[in-house]
Amino acid sequence: MQKLTNVGENLVNDIASRYGLSHGAVTHMLVAVNNGGGSMAQFNCPELGGSGQWMRGGMTMVGDMFNNGLKTTVDNLCNELANILSNNQIFPVIPAGTPGSNQWWPSNLGNPFSSGAQNNIRYAVFPNRLAVELNGQVSVYDTLDHNIGGVSQQQGNNTSLTFNSQWGTINVSSLPLITGQPLPVVAKTNFADVAAPAMNNMPTNNNLSNNSLNNNNGLNSSANNSSSQQQSTNGNLDNNYSANTNGINNDNNSHNKQPIDQKDQKSITQTLDIIEKLAQLHEMGALTDDEYNTKKSDLLSRI
Incomplete structure (x- = not known):
């Protein structure tokens, strides 16, 4: 466990109490922010979603990519720890050449x-x-x-x-x-795979087109059957039947169109969310330009 000064211990205990975290979790984050010079932190804290990264200015990544509440907690915590480090003697002064000091090398x-x-x-x-x-x-x-x-x-x-x-x-x-x-x-980790499960579960335009085609085929069959019946009736019945059929078709269109529109809108929203996360990974250096552009193009092709 990293040693802290008396001032550091008091500050860590206060933060742990306010954030509902353990003393060890806050100390871990404090060391991570200190190692990042007060402007960034890379951490692996189970109480905060496992592995993650924070950069001052609002760029925060956590293990649970879509947990915005957790991102806000980590961002607030790291900003507070950075301010504490800049204004207090949190760690004991260690002689130069000693592990843990600012001049830690031999x-x-x-x-x-x-x-x-x-x-x-x-x-x-x-x-x-x-x-x-x-x-x-x-x-x-x-x-x-x-x-x-x-x-x-x-x-x-x-x-x-x-x-x-x-x-x-x-x-x-x-x-x-x-x-x-x-x-x-x-082993090297490819963070582009993080978005793969969500991408695989997303409906594609082909699936949406097939659903639309199937619905249209059903409507066309109904129209054909109606046409056959119209040929065997008189003019008045034709008019009544046509009016009723139009009403039914309009109801069917309204009934079938809503699920397709909702599914399409949901898939677009999911795609844009994943592109945003990939952009953050690309800015952090976790994805190369080629990996990012390939994934982005693949996602955009599904909209």
Whole structure:
């Protein structure tokens, strides 16, 4: 458990009481916001829907994608924690070179030319060395002949770390470990699959067209039968029968049209909601441009 100052403990207890959360859940979110520099947080908190991400300014993702109430709770909580961190000494001051401090890497490495943090993992890049801290444990890797130009972490995952060099994208776990424990090797998650169940259950235009065609066929058959009967009746009966038939057909059209319109409107609303979620995933970097455009085109084709 992350140590807090007396001020930090009091603030966490107050927030936990007001939000109906446990002390551990609030502390977890506090650490996540702190690791994100007070402007973002990536977390995995069961009390708040599992894995999620928050960015100051209103962009919030939770495990339950369509739970707007939970999104609002996470957004309010993270904003409050960010304000607390900027105005109070929440964590004890830790000497430089000690895990958990702002200068957490071994002092003999000097000053990094690049550093950052996401979730419970932090990294610092030095000449020929890469230092990584995961849950307070520091590991140092040999970067060999790689000229690191950027480090990234897979969205929604706490331990996947890759970097870009002149040789392309390299996973940290492929580098020689000098000191510490290696990072766990995890499978990559494709967040485009999150929307797949909803997409599979959505009615398509083809289904709607088939329903419309079937209904029209029923009306046409009724009209044909009426036409046969009209030929065997006199003029007055023809007029009466035609008037009655028109009334029946109008009722049938009104009866059949309503479910189709409701289903069509519902499918369009579902499609637009999913596109909005995919756009958020794309902005976060969880989806590539190709993945996003492909999914978006497929969804729009169903409207």
